[in-house]
Amino acid sequence: MTKQFWNLIKVSPVIVAATFFAANSALAAEVNEQVTNVAQLSEAQDNNMSQVTSVSQFSDVQPTDWAFQALQSLVERYGCIAGYPNATYRGNRALTRYEFAAGLNACLDRVNELIATATADLVSKQDLATLQRLQEEFSAELATLRGRVDAVEARTAELEANQFSTTTKLVGEAIFAVSDVFGENRAVPAGEPTEDLNSNTTFSDRVRLNLYSSFTGKDQLQIRLNAANIVPNNGVSGTNMTRLGFDGDNGNSVVIDKVNYAFNLTDAVRVKVDATGAELYENVNNFNPDFASSGRGALSRYGRFSPIYRQGQGGAGLTVTFNPTGAISLSGAYLARTANNPTLNNGLVEGDNAIFGQLSFQPTKAFNIGLTYARTYQGNTVANNLFQSTGSTFANNPFGNNTATESNNYGVEATFQLSSALAISGWGGYTTADARNGANAGADADIWYWAGALALRDFGGKGNVLGVIFGQPPKVTGGSIKNVAANVELDDSTSYHLEGLYKFKVSDNIQVTPGLLVIFNPEHNDANDTEYVGTLRTTFSF
Structure with missing residues (x-):
């Protein structure tokens, strides 16, 4: 990643929110792989992350962890932190640009939702400026990710329409x-x-x-x-x-x-x-x-x-x-x-x-x-x-x-x-x-x-x-x-x-x-x- 990115990440704790995909890269991995049958699709769906409302829901996140305060703030303030179905966060996993873009996209959607529901006061101007600059920095990755998601959705629809039986x-x-x-x-x-x-x-x-x-x-x-x-x-x-x-x-x-x-x-x-x-x-x-x-x-x-x-x-x-x-x-x-x-x-x-x-x-x-x-x-x-x-x-x-x-x-x-x-x-x-x-x-x-x-x-x-x-x-x-x-x-x-x-x-x-x-x-x-x-x-x- 560029030096500009590392400077950006120091500006606002909102950026840390995107790192939830460093621990939860299952979705991006599934997007990168071609879905060839309904069984794979079901498995991918089973691995999807679920939204949490409190950091205490993560069994592997402790108050002594260096990122605990940032995660707690992001969960309560923005609600764009997701975890695995088994109640883990897996914060030590490696982060790819695609995964970061996926997490950034989720936070952008959440910010747009907050603005639309008249809760824009929760989002500071500094956070918005940082998100805008990050969106520009990762525009290529975001576009590629959206394209792959669209391809998976099209493939899913085709499989469901032509599958032999659900049972x-x-x-x-x-x-x-x-x-x-x-x-x-x-x-x-x-x-x-x-x-x-x-x-x-x-x-x-x-x-x-x-x-x-x-x-x-x-x-x-x-x-x-x-x-x-x-x-x-x-x-x-x-x-x-x-x-x-x-x-x-x-x-x-x-x-x-x-x-x-x-x-x-x-x-x-x-x-x-x-x-x-x-x-x-x-x-x-x-x-x-x-x-x-x-x-x-x-x-x-x-x-x-x-x-x-x-x-x-x-x-x-x-x-x-x-x-x-x-x-x-x-x-x-x-x-x-x-x-x-x-x-x-x-x-x-x-x-x-x-x-x-x-x-x-x-x-x-x-x-x-x-x-x-x-x-x-x-x-x-x-x-x-x-x-x-x-x-x-x-x-x-x-x-x-x-x-x-x-x-x-x-x-x-x-x-x-x-x-x-x-x-x-x-x-x-x-x-x-x-x-x-x-x-x-x-x-x-x-x-x-x-x-x-x-x-x-x-x-x-x-x-x-x-x-x-x-x-x-x-x-x-x-x-x-x-x-x-x-x-x-x-x-x-x-x-x-x-x-x-x-x-x-x-x-x-x-x-x-x-x-x-x-x-x-x-x-x-x-x-x-x-x-x-x-x-x-x-x-x-x-």
């Missing part, structure tokens, strides 16, 4: 995927003749549009539209172990596949009501943050998270999470897959259902562990599916078709961040299933599974992730069903799941993920050749 945000995701299955023979159950594996390279897509609405600021209504043509490749590979984590085919017809509403019952209790499309792995912590997402996580179905979170998938239900401290949380859920079906042995209570509970511990920010339990019931469906097509065919349907099945599922999951760039996660699970009717009524099955994942974050660039996942998909290891003659050879060997992928962040909205999935001894049958699934997934988010 709803539209969030989209589109996946383009190229994939193929390789191997000598198609996987078959033990004892069946081998078949050649004939697979073609595919190019397919999935598009999801999520409408997120909030009515109180602490609640969320989600409505999801989904269209896809990614055909699950178990048809050519002979095993669900080769399925991709984002597959699904509805002929690219747009359907509403998820509707739910979440809200805070109290500060410590969060409630989520699913009308359709309920998925436990979205409602509770699944302890695999780097790979859980279908669009930005693991490429395989098994590599995303423990199969225990697939219990009760797809229906309606209620999930409640109690988190009083942040270090310990308790979640409970009831999901009913056939809740919308009024026919016999269906509905909210009588049909397929899952009762779920999980206790999570987070003793440090780097370590998180969970203990999980789910009790499920599946009625006389044509083909029951204990893990929603994750693992061997025998593990998903050990008692045959048209058999009502109950299961108790136990799981332990953990995540350990060794550093900001290195994280490991894993899970183990045990399921005991019982047949309630049919030819195998009274039979039971013991099923085990486990996996571990390694994530190298920012590998090769900011936002990139190199991942490796290894484990054993669900396998029947015991129970009376293993003694049935026809099933003696089923799941007698062990399959292993090995997956390597590299999530490359092209931009904040584009991620490219190449990867290779290797299944050793598919269907837990060492007579089957190793199968490979090569995939290139590109995810666009908007």
Whole structure:
């Protein structure tokens, strides 16, 4: 600033009034930045200063401060001192010429108001002369500031006229995927003749549009539209172990596949009501943050998270999470897959259902562990599916078709961040299933599974992730069903799941993920050749 300015500032204490923008430069900063959406506009409005009537309203201004008397005089005499909404003045912030001009402009407006309301005697001739000279000194800055304010107002009007909704945000995701299955023979159950594996390279897509609405600021209504043509490749590979984590085919017809509403019952209790499309792995912590997402996580179905979170998938239900401290949380859920079906042995209570509970511990920010339990019931469906097509065919349907099945599922999951760039996660699970009717009524099955994942974050660039996942998909290891003659050879060997992928962040909205999935001894049958699934997934988010 010029020497002339510093001489002016000594003339009258009115000049000190303009320095309130040295502490309150949020408005000028917002004017300097381009407003691109309504959310930014709301944030800018929240940071606006509010007029005070007494210096005592400022929590950070004390009577011992060197400028206290000047501030007190200006508040009482001119009323052109403003503060932040949190009752602070922030008088030690740096001052720019634009900020000074903004404060000067506010004081000029206040002086004009005093003159117009016949209170001009409060303004001395000396103050008026000083203000006039300051107005001339800062005429360029004042003109620029007014121009920017006009531009912001015009932009604001345009955004308000064209915004999608005042309560709803539209969030989209589109996946383009190229994939193929390789191997000598198609996987078959033990004892069946081998078949050649004939697979073609595919190019397919999935598009999801999520409408997120909030009515109180602490609640969320989600409505999801989904269209896809990614055909699950178990048809050519002979095993669900080769399925991709984002597959699904509805002929690219747009359907509403998820509707739910979440809200805070109290500060410590969060409630989520699913009308359709309920998925436990979205409602509770699944302890695999780097790979859980279908669009930005693991490429395989098994590599995303423990199969225990697939219990009760797809229906309606209620999930409640109690988190009083942040270090310990308790979640409970009831999901009913056939809740919308009024026919016999269906509905909210009588049909397929899952009762779920999980206790999570987070003793440090780097370590998180969970203990999980789910009790499920599946009625006389044509083909029951204990893990929603994750693992061997025998593990998903050990008692045959048209058999009502109950299961108790136990799981332990953990995540350990060794550093900001290195994280490991894993899970183990045990399921005991019982047949309630049919030819195998009274039979039971013991099923085990486990996996571990390694994530190298920012590998090769900011936002990139190199991942490796290894484990054993669900396998029947015991129970009376293993003694049935026809099933003696089923799941007698062990399959292993090995997956390597590299999530490359092209931009904040584009991620490219190449990867290779290797299944050793598919269907837990060492007579089957190793199968490979090569995939290139590109995810666009908007």
